Amino acid sequence: MTHKILSHGAIALPFTVVRDWAKTSPQYEDHGRVEPDGSLVLAFGAGEVGITPDGAETRLWIGAQDAAGAQVLRDFINQTAAEAGVAIRWRERFTPGRPVNLSLGRVTAIRRISPAFRRVEVEGPDIARLLGGGLHFRLLMGPQGAGWPTIDTAGLTQWEGGIAAWHRPVYTIRTISETGGIGFDIFLHEGGRVSQWSEALHIGDEVALMGPSGGDIPADPGWIGLFGDETALPALARILAALPAGARGQADILVPEAADIQPLPHPAGVRLNWLLRSDGGDLLAALAEMTPPGAGRFVFFAAGKTETTAARRILEGRGFGKKEFWAMAYWQ
Numbered sequence: 001m002t003h004k005i006l007s008h009g010a011i012a013l014p015f016t017v018v019r020d021w022a023k024t025s026p027q028y029e030d031h032g033r034v035e036p037d038g039s040l041v042l043a044f045g046a047g048e049v050g051i052t053p054d055g056a057e058t059r060l061w062i063g064a065q066d067a068a069g070a071q072v073l074r075d076f077i078n079q080t081a082a083e084a085g086v087a088i089r090w091r092e093r094f095t096p097g098r099p100v101n102l103s104l105g106r107v108t109a110i111r112r113i114s115p116a117f118r119r120v121e122v123e124g125p126d127i128a129r130l131l132g133g134g135l136h137f138r139l140l141m142g143p144q145g146a147g148w149p150t151i152d153t154a155g156l157t158q159w160e161g162g163i164a165a166w167h168r169p170v171y172t173i174r175t176i177s178e179t180g181g182i183g184f185d186i187f188l189h190e191g192g193r194v195s196q197w198s199e200a201l202h203i204g205d206e207v208a209l210m211g212p213s214g215g216d217i218p219a220d221p222g223w224i225g226l227f228g229d230e231t232a233l234p235a236l237a238r239i240l241a242a243l244p245a246g247a248r249g250q251a252d253i254l255v256p257e258a259a260d261i262q263p264l265p266h267p268a269g270v271r272l273n274w275l276l277r278s279d280g281g282d283l284l285a286a287l288a289e290m291t292p293p294g295a296g297r298f299v300f301f302a303a304g305k306t307e308t309t310a311a312r313r314i315l316e317g318r319g320f321g322k323k324e325f326w327a328m329a330y331w332q
Contacts, residue, residue, distance in 0.1 A: 004063060006062055007070050007073075007074050007155070008059070009074075009091065010060065011081070013057065014056060014057075015052070015053035021086075022051055025080075027044065028042055031044070037052075045214045046070075046213055047065065047072075049063075062077070071100050071101040071151075074090070075157050092154075092155060093155075094155040096150055096151060096152055098149075098151075099151050102148065103126045103210075104148070104209075105124030105126075105206070105207055106204055106206055107120060107121070109121035110198070110202075116188055116189075117186065118186045120184055121177070122181060122182055124181075130182060131180075131182070134211065134213045135214045135239075136170050137170070137173065137210060137211030137213065138170055138171075140207075141166065141168070141193065142161065142165065143160070148208050149210075169193075171184040172234035172238060174238065187233075221298035222296030223249045223292050224297070225297070226249070226253075226300050227252050227253075227300070227301045227303075229253075230254065230255050230260070231330040233255065236251060244267065248270065249269070249270045250270060250272075251272050252283060252287070253272075253275065255276065257276055287299075287301060287315075297324060299326075301315070301326070302326075302329075302330050303329070303331075304329065305329040312327045
């Protein structure tokens, strides 16, 4: 995929310091590469970030398909650097206003689709923008009375009350309406902030969605293995529906009980297996027991952080290279 370089920055530290720091990141481990000239490139769903030497400093560039992707990466890189005590000087200047990756919409439907899931549907004039460039978005839940985020002249998103005061969970676009609206499914669990939010939600309420984000599964992996718990069910449903008719593989999905099983369109050559927590279903056991080919394969695993760490060990132990799988922690 070709990306345009849309943003430039500089760090007042030697390249070797920034390079070594970047190499410790999970993103480099999974999707990083060293170019022939020694510079680093980190690949994300929204685009790429390059790290190159520039005299006594380090230069950054952000490549993306569009301004929304560049906004996602600029905010992420700036926040990550700030948390490490590193300041970035961004070259481009912006007119303050709404971030280009922020869409506002109104709730048009709320319904319980199973004991553990509630679907919320949203429409709005710029909601359709979320339908390209990734499966996911962030649902924005700010402090009481706070306005929606804006950008400053450096193109960085500003959060009223500070970003730590906002809850920004990631959700998957589960359904797309003929009018360009979207639906997303909330996994309901006791004490969940979004579960509580959805219980108080009304038709016509305004919501803010930031995205799109997330990468795409390889278009033709040959054999594909999909493994996820209830938090990953919406993403797995979208992936299964998008697979080519001749795809081969398996999908194992863990849900609380039989009443949470959903009809999911999928190719005939992909075996769909539902695991039930109520019956002791074990996602890691299913992963360990899969029988993939030795090449032309790809595995997607998404669950809690502990399970995801174990899944990485299983896949690496079975000889999977870092380009042959994604293992993502959807919750802590």
